Amino acid sequence: MTTLEALGLRKNYTVRGGLLGTTLKAVDDVSLVVRPGETVALVGESGSGKSTIAKMLIRLVEPTSGSILLDGQEIPSNRKGTRTYRSRVQMVFQDPFSSLNPAVTIRYHLSRPLRIHGIVKNKQEEEAELLRLMDSVNLAPAAAILDKYPHELSGGQRQRVAIARALAPRPEVLVADEPVSMLDVSIRLEILQLLNELKLERNLAVLYITHDLATARHFSSQIVVMRTGRVVERGPSDEVILKPVHPYTQLLVRAAPDPHSEAFVVDPDRYRNSPDVTISPNDPVVGADVASTHWARSWDDDPAVTRMLESLANSQPVS
Amino acid sequence: MSNQTLLSISGLTVDYESVSPVRAVNGVSLDIHPGEIFGLAGESGCGKSTLAYAVTQLLQPPAVISAGSIEWTNADGSALDILKLGGSALRDFRWKEISMVFQGAMNALNPVTRIESQISDVFLDHDSGLSRKERRAASASLLQAVGIDPQRLRSYPHELSGGMRQRVMIAMALALRPRLIVMDEPTTALDVVVQRSILEEIDRLRDEFGFAVLFITHDLGLLLEISDQVGIMLEGSLVEQGTSRQLQDAPQHDYTQHLLRSFPSLRGDVPLTGRRYQAAKGTALS
Numbered sequence: 198m199t200t201l202e203a204l205g206l207r208k209n210y211t212v213r214g215g216l217l218g219t220t221l222k223a224v225d226d227v228s229l230v231v232r233p234g235e236t237v238a239l240v241g242e243s244g245s246g247k248s249t250i251a252k253m254l255i256r257l258v259e260p261t262s263g264s265i266l267l268d269g270q271e272i273p274s275n276r277k278g279t280r281t282y283r284s285r286v287q288m289v290f291q292d293p294f295s296s297l298n299p300a301v302t303i304r305y306h307l308s309r310p311l312r313i314h315g316i317v318k319n320k321q322e323e324e325a326e327l328l329r330l331m332d333s334v335n336l337a338p339a340a341a342i343l344d345k346y347p348h349e350l351s352g353g354q355r356q357r358v359a360i361a362r363a364l365a366p367r368p369e370v371l372v373a374d375e376p377v378s379m380l381d382v383s384i385r386l387e388i389l390q391l392l393n394e395l396k397l398e399r400n401l402a403v404l405y406i407t408h409d410l411a412t413a414r415h416f417s418s419q420i421v422v423m424r425t426g427r428v429v430e431r432g433p434s435d436e437v438i439l440k441p442v443h444p445y446t447q448l449l450v451r452a453a454p455d456p457h458s459e460a461f462v463v464d465p466d467r468y469r470n471s472p473d474v475t476i477s478p479n480d481p482v483v484g485a486d487v488a489s490t491h492w493a494r495s496w497d498d499d500p501a502v503t504r505m506l507e508s509l510a511n512s513q514p515v516s
Numbered sequence: 517m518s519n520q521t522l523l524s525i526s527g528l529t530v531d532y533e534s535v536s537p538v539r540a541v542n543g544v545s546l547d548i549h550p551g552e553i554f555g556l557a558g559e560s561g562c563g564k565s566t567l568a569y570a571v572t573q574l575l576q577p578p579a580v581i582s583a584g585s586i587e588w589t590n591a592d593g594s595a596l597d598i599l600k601l602g603g604s605a606l607r608d609f610r611w612k613e614i615s616m617v618f619q620g621a622m623n624a625l626n627p628v629t630r631i632e633s634q635i636s637d638v639f640l641d642h643d644s645g646l647s648r649k650e651r652r653a654a655s656a657s658l659l660q661a662v663g664i665d666p667q668r669l670r671s672y673p674h675e676l677s678g679g680m681r682q683r684v685m686i687a688m689a690l691a692l693r694p695r696l697i698v699m700d701e702p703t704t705a706l707d708v709v710v711q712r713s714i715l716e717e718i719d720r721l722r723d724e725f726g727f728a729v730l731f732i733t734h735d736l737g738l739l740l741e742i743s744d745q746v747g748i749m750l751e752g753s754l755v756e757q758g759t760s761r762q763l764q765d766a767p768q769h770d771y772t773q774h775l776l777r778s779f780p781s782l783r784g785d786v787p788l789t790g791r792r793y794q795a796a797k798g799t800a801l802s
Contacts, residue, residue: 242707242708242709242710243678243707243710352560381559381560381734382559382734382735382736382737382775382778382779383559383734383775383778384559385778385779386778386779386780408707408708409708410708410782411737411779411780411781411782412780414780414782415780438782438783439783448709449708449709450782450783451712452708452709452711452712453708453782454735454737454738454740454741454782455737455741455781455782455783455784456737456740456741456760456764456781457764457781457783457784458781458782458783458784461783
């Protein structure tokens with residue numbers, strides 16, 4: 198079983214304009230480790246670089262620097278290596294309304310990866326595998342749905358198809374980029390629970406990318422919070438949500454709807470001196486204990502955080 | 517806030533008369549009072565958007581309002597039957613009395629014209645008799661009201677972020693100082709932080725302008741937080757209605773209880789079901 202390690206990932210984009218153009222650091226030195234049977238949640242606002250990380254992890258985007266390792270090994274980036282890599286790392290996309298091709302049937306969607314990655318040898322095996330896949334994502338009646346087109350299915354069913362497609366090459370790592378944000382609230386939970394069951398059954402390493410802190414807390418053991426391309430806080434899920442240290446994490450906690458609890462007031466000093474928390478300007482070196490360490494980036498020299506705190510001071514009720 | 521109702525819907529029924537007719541809204545009655553936020557929640561397909569469209573008579577065939585009434589109380593206290601409005605009377609009524617912020621407002625702006633001309637369109641269309649200069653000034657102050665730099669009048673929609681476009685939509689809805697704004701999933705496509713700032717903006721504007729809001733979303737957690745009154749819809753019917761507190765503390769209908777368990781609490785611990793709701797009569801929803 199496979200551990201996914203991303204070490205010191207960076208992605209720079211050159212923005213046109215100005216004399217020489219400027220460099221946009223979409224992802225700036227991010228390291229992640231996802232172990233088998235574990236879900237790590239990557240949270241942050243839109244534009245924080247979460248999806249760029251997802252794209253680098255499934256090799257849709259080449260990192261500017263940094264390395265991605267599977268079980269400590271780098272997989273060559275040639276054609277054959279990429280195919281091997283993709284059979285081991287798969288992705289579930291955000292929008293099941295656009296990630297499935299409207300012109301072809303569900304059977305086509307699921308049989309392509311089976312053939313491309315050589316999972317099945319003949320028609321009988323393919324048919325059996327298709328039914329197994331449909332069963333594993335609880336799509337019934339399997340035979341009838343296989344011959345349908347995406348538009349004939351509901352959003353939840355479509356996302357189940359997208360998950361089945363990702364599972365088809367029998368991956369060891371699953372990257373789920375906002376897998377439920379396009380779905381109705383009433384069915385989000387069942388899709389997340391399905392992903393959770395599949396993770397346990399298949400011992401998958403799951404990277405769950407989301408901006409929903411509540412589900413991040415409930416479905417992952419570790420949370421990594423990103424802002425403008427950098428990790429600002431990371432640690433065990435309950436720690437990060439219940440004792441958010443970095444002002445930006447606190448802002449996210451405040452922004453999330455939570456009718457069952459008292460309104461959250463941002464206070465950058467609240468957990469600052471907690472002995473369980475490490476605050477430092479540099480990311481902790483990814484090591485054995487990184488999953489259990491609650492770390493936050495120090496924000497004293499960050500003008501964006503200062504501005505954020507000032508504007509909040511005007512709008513939030515005094516505690 | 518007075519005790520008089522602003523909008524009173526009673527027994528409203530809407531059918532889609534297609535090959536297989538569908539009753540999208542089934543005998544819904546609800547009252548909205550001045551200055552109140554009425555939240556309407558329910559899953560996709562429960563008829564909440566159809567209800568919103570009925571309020572402003574925006575339904576298109578094959579949708580037909582087959583029963584019920586929608587009554588509006590004018591500023592002078594006289595009553596008005598919205599469903600009887602037509603032609604220029606309806607045109608005058610819309611936007612001036614009730615305006616709407618549509619779902620997916622990110623895409624509701626015309627991509628090829630500037631923000632300014634889209635906002636001044638409202639004034640032109642509703643014949644407010646303003647000069648070009650006055651229209652520009654009014655548009656600028658509207659943008660300012662929703663927290664956008666008036667310089668942005670010169671921008672095209674694609675030059676604005678999603679949250680800013682949503683604010684522009686709200687600014688347009690405010691243009692003629694309506695007494696009710698219908699908001700159909702106004703924050704669904706937005707990021708949580710942006711969503712929170714829009715919600716706070718709506719609340720602040722409500723204090724400033726005193727309008728009521730019919731707020732429609734499938735996100736019950738959000739709704740409970742911002743609404744005064746909450747209604748829960750299921751398969752076209754309003755199955756429960758009460759204050760936000762009542763629904764949270766003592767939900768009566770088992771569908772409400774199910775919905776309350778279908779999203780995890782951020783900081784508290786609430787048991788989750790994660791199961792699809794099965795109505796008592798055994799009809800599965802999909």
